[in-house]
Amino acid sequence: MVKVIGVIGSPRKNGNTAYLVEKALEAAKESGADVESLYLGNMKMEPCNACDICKLTGECPKDDDVNEILSKLQEAHGIIIGSPVYFGTVTAQLKILMDRSRPLRADFKLKDKVSGAITVGASRNGGQETTCSAIHNFMLIQDAVIVGDGAPLAHYGGAGAAGAAGDAQNDEYGIETSKNLGKRVTELAKKINNIN
Ligand SMILES: Cc1cc2nc3c(=O)[nH]c(=O)nc-3n(C[C@H](O)[C@H](O)[C@H](O)COP(=O)(O)O)c2cc1C
Incomplete structure (x- = not known):
């Protein structure tokens, strides 16, 4: 079965990112995926301190929750990453995960994962x-494969406009683009991995 993971990069557990990532995973499930969400807000994640040990060993010596998250990303065929906009970019929590994913890049363990x-x-x-x-x-x-939200809108992925936690429930465009992304990621992941 195709596996799709959703990463929730917000510190708010029941916030808008969580809501839209869950919508995408609902659509992924309807398209036949086994789904799981990972909420970064309660994970222990230290920033990369550029010790470069991962360049020698392929592993990070830090003993926190990041290695477990990296294992889960490797197991997935599809990866959906959600973040609130913080000053025009991703949250600090998500940036820590990105930087700490460097060990995976040594031999491109996320190659061909269908991502959005x-x-x-x-x-x-x-x-x-x-x-x-x-x-x-x-x-x-x-070296992952990027998709957007696919037809019929086919732009950059799920795009929500919402402020207070929960407001995304009234954001039809955000919900539609997130669901379409979940479907698109799942369909292409099935094709690439030859899974029905
Ligand atoms: C530190 C911080 C920076 C933010 N920067 C922006 C921004 O640049 N643009 C924007 O539209 N909203 C910005 N916001 C608002 C959040 O993106 C918005 O409330 C979002 O819905 C939060 O998602 P969440 O509920 O998943 O945490 C910011 C919020 C915070 C806390």
Whole structure:
């Protein structure tokens, strides 16, 4: 069975990112995926301190929750990464995960994972696309395959406009693009991995 993981990069457990990532995973499930969400807000994650040990050993010596998250990403066929817009880019929590994923890049363990982004900002044009782009850049550098939300809208992925926690429930466009992303990631992951 195809496996799709959703990463919730917000510190708010029941916030807008969580809501939209869950919508994407619902759609992934309807398309036949086994799904799991990972909420970064309660994980112990120290920033990379550039010791470069991962360049020698392929492993990070830090003993926190990041290695477990990296294992889960490797097991998945599809990866959906969600973040609120913080000053036009991703949260500090998600950036820590990105930097700490460097050991996976040694032999490109995320190669060909089908990946997509969901972002939500309080303003309609508050930086959703620049934040999507930051997530896409991460995926490119990990040699993953990027998709957007596919037809019929086919833009950058899930794009929400919501401020207070829970407001995303009224954001039809954010919900639609997130669901379409979940479907698109699942369908392409099945094709690439030859899974029905
Ligand atoms: C530190 C911080 C920076 C933010 N920067 C932006 C921003 O640049 N553009 C924007 O539209 N919203 C910004 N917001 C608002 C959040 O993106 C918005 O409330 C979002 O819905 C939060 O998602 P969450 O509920 O998943 O945490 C910011 C919020 C915080 C706390």
